[in-house]
Amino acid sequence: MSMSSNLEHSLVLGGQNGLYRVETERGTLSCRSATKIRKDGCKLMAGDRVTVEDNEDGTGFVRAVEPRVNSLVRPPVANVGLLVIVAAADHPKPLPFNIDKLTVIAEKEKIPVAIVVSKSELGDPEHLSEIYADTPYPVFRVSDYGSDGTAGLFEAMSGKTTVFCGASGVGKSTLLNKLFPFLNAEVGELSEKIARGKNTTRTTSLFRVAEQTYVADTPGFTMLETGMYCKIDKKELISLFPEMEPYAATCRYSHCTHLCEDGCGVVGAVAEGKIRKERHESFKRLYEELKAFDPYK
Numbered sequence: 001m002s003m004s005s006n007l008e009h010s011l012v013l014g015g016q017n018g019l020y021r022v023e024t025e026r027g028t029l030s031c032r033s034a035t036k037i038r039k040d041g042c043k044l045m046a047g048d049r050v051t052v053e054d055n056e057d058g059t060g061f062v063r064a065v066e067p068r069v070n071s072l073v074r075p076p077v078a079n080v081g082l083l084v085i086v087a088a089a090d091h092p093k094p095l096p097f098n099i100d101k102l103t104v105i106a107e108k109e110k111i112p113v114a115i116v117v118s119k120s121e122l123g124d125p126e127h128l129s130e131i132y133a134d135t136p137y138p139v140f141r142v143s144d145y146g147s148d149g150t151a152g153l154f155e156a157m158s159g160k161t162t163v164f165c166g167a168s169g170v171g172k173s174t175l176l177n178k179l180f181p182f183l184n185a186e187v188g189e190l191s192e193k194i195a196r197g198k199n200t201t202r203t204t205s206l207f208r209v210a211e212q213t214y215v216a217d218t219p220g221f222t223m224l225e226t227g228m229y230c231k232i233d234k235k236e237l238i239s240l241f242p243e244m245e246p247y248a249a250t251c252r253y254s255h256c257t258h259l260c261e262d263g264c265g266v267v268g269a270v271a272e273g274k275i276r277k278e279r280h281e282s283f284k285r286l287y288e289e290l291k292a293f294d295p296y297k
Contacts, residue, residue, distance in 0.1 A: 011050070012049075012050055012206075018032060034061050037062060044062065045071060046205055072109065077163060082113070082114060083113050084153070086170045088118050089124060091123075097281070101286065104286060113136075116153060117142065118175055134276065150178055158212075204216050232290060234287055241279060
């Protein structure tokens with residue numbers, strides 16, 4: 001029997017019932033994790049970078065897991081390079097507060113964000129574009145007619161693992177099919193294989209769509225687990241609105257809440273039109289929600 005070899009920088013594509021699909025330079029292996037990893041309480045996720053011992057029969061063992069850059073609980077995925085928030089221009093009407101809740105989670109986890117306005121032929125895509133013009137989040141407009149922002153979005157996704165999220169009915173599946181027509185067949189094939197097993201629950205799977213570029217398939221998933229933001233201290237919330245944080249440094253009071261105080265640099269910037277009112281309204285609403293979770297208020 002030939003000697004096994006370690007394969008560095010392998011990628012977990014997904015897992016089911018303790019068996020993981022791991023992409024290596026030699027192909028995809030079906031792996032179980034080493035006892036030490038399980039005893040350490042580490043549950044592997046799609047997106048984990050691992051070291052694999054190749055048994056040279058299509059199977060292997062995950063021997064080590066590299067530290068995660070970030071991770072999400074729902075959907076369970078690690079090392080996310082881009083979170084794409086999809087919102088329709090209309091039908092359903094976009095709600096900036098729901099988008100901002102997601103951007104706050106992404107900022108907390110240090111995940112870059114892009115916003116896609118789908119169905120731009122049905123409404124005014126400029127409204128959302130204006131709201132996020134002063135943020136680090138690029139906005140791509142997508143339409144079923146004429147030219148759209150799919151080329152720019154694909155470029156933003158290049159070399160990353162991307163998670164798509166958004167409310168039900170905004171057209172995430174349509175967008176993915178437009179970007180990657182071949183993806184639907186691959187997702188369906190994997191779903192069929194998983195369905196053959198017993199007592200299985202669909203989990204996140206990664207699909208390679210270009211060189212070093214992956215899309216997370218998150219079955220039954222529409223929005224991030226927004227309960228994650230409950231772990232945020234209300235005092236740090238201002239730092240999770242990147243376009244507002246610089247103005248917070250000019251506040252008259254060091255313990256300013258940035259809600260309505262006289263001499264608040266953030267409130268002043270909103271009044272002067274330097275910060276979008278919609279974003280500040282989201283900040284105030286989130287602040288009050290986080291305050292409700294604070295036992296000391």
